[in-house]
Structure formats: C-alpha cells, structure tokens
Amino acid sequence: MMEVYLSAGVPGGAAVGAPPQRQPLIVPDRLSLRSPTLKGTSSQSASRVPAVLAAVAIAARHRRSTSRSRGKALHALSDDVVTVVEEALNTVEDAAMHVFRLPSPPATEESEELPDLSKPSGRRRVVVLGSGWAAHAMSKVIDTSSDEIIILSPRNYFIFTPMLAAAAVGTVEYRSILEHIRVANPTLRFFESTCEGVDLEKRQVMVRPRGKEDKPFPMPYDVLVVSVGVKPSSLGVPGVYEHCLFMKGIDDARQVRSRVTECFERADLPIVSEQERRRLLTFAVVGGGPTGCEFCGELSDFLRNDLRQFYPQLAPLVRILLVHRGKTILPDFGADLQDVALETLTAQGIEVRTSTGVVSVSAGSINIQLKGATEEQTIPCGLCVWAGGNGGQDIVKDLIQKIPAQAELAKEEGRGNTSRLFVDDWLRVVGAPNGSLLAMGDCARTAGASPLPQTAQVAAQQGAYLARLLNRGYLLDSDTTPHLPENADLSLLLRSRWQKEAPKFNFVNLGQLAFLGGEKAVAEVGLGSMGTSKAQGQAAFLLWRSVYLVKQVSFRNRILVLFDWIKSRVFGRDLTRF
Secondary structure (H helix, E strand, C coil), rough: EEEEEEEECCCCCCCCCCCEEEEEECCCCCCCCCCCCCEEEEEHHHCCHHHHHHHHHHHHHHHHHHCHHHHHHHHHHHHHHHHHHHHHHHHHHHHHHHHHHHHCCCCCCCCCCCCCCCHHHHHEEEEEECHHHHHHHHHCCCCCCCCEEEEEECCCCCCCCCHHHHHHHHCCCHHHHHHHHHCCCCCCCEEEEEEECCCCCCCCCEECCCCCCCCCEEEEEEEEEEECCCEEECCCCCCCHHHCCCCCHHHHHHHHHHHHHHHHHHHCCCCHHHHHHHHHHEEEEEEECCCHHHHHHHHHHHHHHHHHHHHCCHHHHEEEECCCCCCCCCCCCHHHHHHHHHCCCHCCCEEEEEEEEEEEEEEEEEEEECCCCCCCCCECCCCECCCCCEEECHHHHHHHEEEHHHHHHHHHHHCCCCCCCCEEECEEEECCHHHHHEEHHEEEEEEECCCCCCHHHHHHHHEEEEEEEEHCCCCCCCCCCCCCCCCCCCHHHHHHHCCCCCCCCCCCCEEEEEEEEEEEEEEEEECCHEEEEEEHHHHHHHHHHHHHHHHCCCCHHHHHHHHHHHHHHCCCCCCCCC
C-alpha cells in the first residue's frame, strides 16, 4: 500500500508548538501504474489518468474534512478551493476521454449492415434529444464504448449562441460559430429528426425524420435525455409571431441581417417619403437582457462603422429603440453595472425605455405602454427583434402532462409554467419511472430550489455532469442517491474517484459578460465566496473577447472567429443580401 500524508493541524490534546501530526491517506499500491484501462481510450496514455485523478480528489476531500473546524470563513474558502480542484480534475478527465477516444473503424465492403434501431441493442442505449449546449457538452465526453449514444435533433450542428448577435450583423460569419455534431464525437449516432412523442411505459420514442418523404418510426431506449431547450414566447402579446424576428438560431440571424440591409436599400429609393424612411430606419428591440443589449450594441456598431459610410444621407434618420418591461436592463448584473450599461447604450444614441411593456405588434409598428400609464404609444419601425421571453417546447409540455408529479410541481413551484421539467439533484426527472428519463439545460429546473439561469454556462456544466454519471457507471434507477453497483470493479472505482454515491450536480458560477457596442462591455467574474470582480468599458470588452475566443468549442472555430474579427475591422462587414 502507498500512504499519502496530509498535515492536519494541531489536534485537541496536543501541546501548542508541537509539530502537527500527519494523518495517512491510504491509496492502493497499484493505483498509479496498473489501473485498468478506460474503455474506449488509448491504453498507455489514458490508463494513468483515473489513478492520478482519484488520488488527488481523495486528498482534496480529505483536506476539506480536516479544515471544517477552523471557522465558517475558512471553511467556505476551503470549499471553494476544493470545488476548483475537483472541477479541474473533471476537466482533465473529460479532456482525456475526448482526446484518447478510439475512432470508429473505417467502413469496408465486408462491413455489416446498419443495425435495426427499432429493436433494443446489446448495450445500454442512451437517446439524447437536442443538439444545443447541454447535448453538445455531453457528446464531447460521453463514453461510446460502454453505451450506445444516439442524438436526435432537427439540426445537425451546434451553435455558439452568445455570438448570434454578432453573426446577425456580419461581425462574424455563421459557419465560424457552428460545429457539426458528428465532429464533436464521430463515434456516436446522429439522426436529423424530431421526437414526436415519448412512451414512458414502453421506453420508446417516436422519431420523425426531417425529410418529408420519410415516415416516422419507433425507437426504444434505456435512458432518455431531454435537452431540447426553449423556444421564443410571445408572453401573450398579439402579433409577435407574425411580425417579429427572433435571436435563437442561424436562420433568425440570417433574417435579421437581410432585413436590416433591406430597410436601408428601400429607404434609399427616391420614391420613398420622409415619413416612410424614418419608419424603415427605426429598429426596435424588445427585451433588456444580455441578448437584447448585445444586439443593440452590435447593431449600433454596424450602423456607425459600416452603413454610415455607404448611406451618409440616411444616418441622421436612424433610430434604435430598446424596450424593457423591468426597471433596469441586465437584471442579473449588479446595480452599478446596470447603470453603466444604461449609460453606455444611451451614449451611443440608443433609446432605452424601461418599465415599458409591449401591448401589441403589427406590420410596421409596435404599441408600447409605460407601467401605470393608461395611454399607449405607437412606434413605427422597420424591424422588431423579440428577445422578451421564452416558452416550453411541445415535447416538454407533453411529458409534463403525462407525469402527474410534474403537473403538480408545475402548479405549485412553477406557478403554472410548463416550460421546464422538474428534476432532482442528479438531473433525473421527478416522477419518471426508474430513472430512465433525464433532463438538462434550459428545459430543466431543480425541484425545491431556485431555478438556475437559462444560460449556456449552466447547460454545458449539466451536459458534462450527466456524461460523467453515465461514464462512471452509477445506477440511476435507485430510489435515492445514484450509486455504484455492489460488485463494482476497480475500473469503476477509479473513474468515480472512490465515490460510491454519485455527487449532486453543483453549478459553478464563473460570472457573466455582456457586450454593449463601441468596444465596451460589462463583466462580473467570480467563484463562490472568493468574491466577484467587476469590469466595465474597454477592459471588460477585452475580457469579453478573450473569454468568447477561448470558449469556442474547437481550435478551428477559434481561428475562424479571430479571422472574422480581424477581417471586419480591416475591411468592414459584408453588406450583401441574398
């Protein structure tokens, strides 16, 4: 056996000044050299990874247990340090699984026919609905050697959604922020399709291919992971779906980009009246969250830096209006940064209306009303971008109706909101049979707890967490805490770092960023009780660009985004419309 000694401080009966006792942490002798190889990984490179991670993780948890008597502040700091260590170890584990994954064997003439997916397979079949942040993070690190992973989604790519606003005005190109789902993990199965329904008793989904000539077919599953996100909601405002554009996907960004240039081309015609020109060049944005504020900043830069030099006579007529029903924009940020954001947008000529709701939207105008006022105001506009709310996907609403516990929780905790499935601390859908239904991302919230923000950060962490639960072999059908099987071999113990019971999902909030235009932004960065660092102006802008560049999902995307930034700065944004 091998002993790792940890300093434990002065024990209760020891004399002051005596050397601290060292408590041995017992680790198996063969842990680092002869641990079993991770399934689906390169043997010599990956076999040592779980052993090192297990030893460091055990030491970190042991260290935390010996420091709890030193006061709440020190204990909180210790928890933060341990959280950082464990998240770093998780990152190393995920990277090892991703890098050393064995590729699929090349196809040959003697290759067997494709398996019949309407029948159960020999391995545990995990079906994932969606290709957003959570599903993409899960697919990156899931072990396809032990489980059969199938992803169903109507789009075959992942979108780096925080940069959709930049793509909508040409700061970056669409394909620079996309990654094909098969590139993320070439060893999984993907079908461009939608899920029409779920039979919870038979554990079967009805799959409808995207092609109109293809008929739907059933597919059995052992574990179903719902990661379909949310869709734009009109919040009951008439005319939103008919007359507004959104900011949810590449098609939305294309429509916005085309509509902006169309408004300028029409306004430049000599037969257009002055009143119609002003209407065409008024751009309304509904929603003062990060999406709405970032789009206003990107649109302002587009107008000031590019369109102004080609349409100088139209520049004085341009108007950007941001309508927000709350008292302050960027409600998740601190009050000081909210004020900075408001000042920054206003300084660029953007008109911000807070405490103002949209009553209705019609072709060519929106009707708004200040809270507490009785009169409505009509704002003629050439474009209205709606970023004012989200709603549940149809498949989520259907599952809530099928599961009585979900309907009850939606009524009690969700106040009738059926946009999100309630999950437990391990992301198992409450009320679903035998842990066979999981949910993550924007369409999930933890029962009995405050809902987490619907951000990419939360979804990505949940996707990687569920992948680790499956990789480590935890039994999800337990009525209580998921745990390892009683006869778990050393391979599973190494992967789980000797945690026989699965840890709960713990969201690590690393901060938030928002671009405001004019090479300015606001940023909050922190971790737990370590405090939050705030930045604004150009310093926050440099941080924003650095983080978004690093967080790109592949080296290819980093190069493309960096090149797009340089290209738009030197040559300007593309104004063509097709």
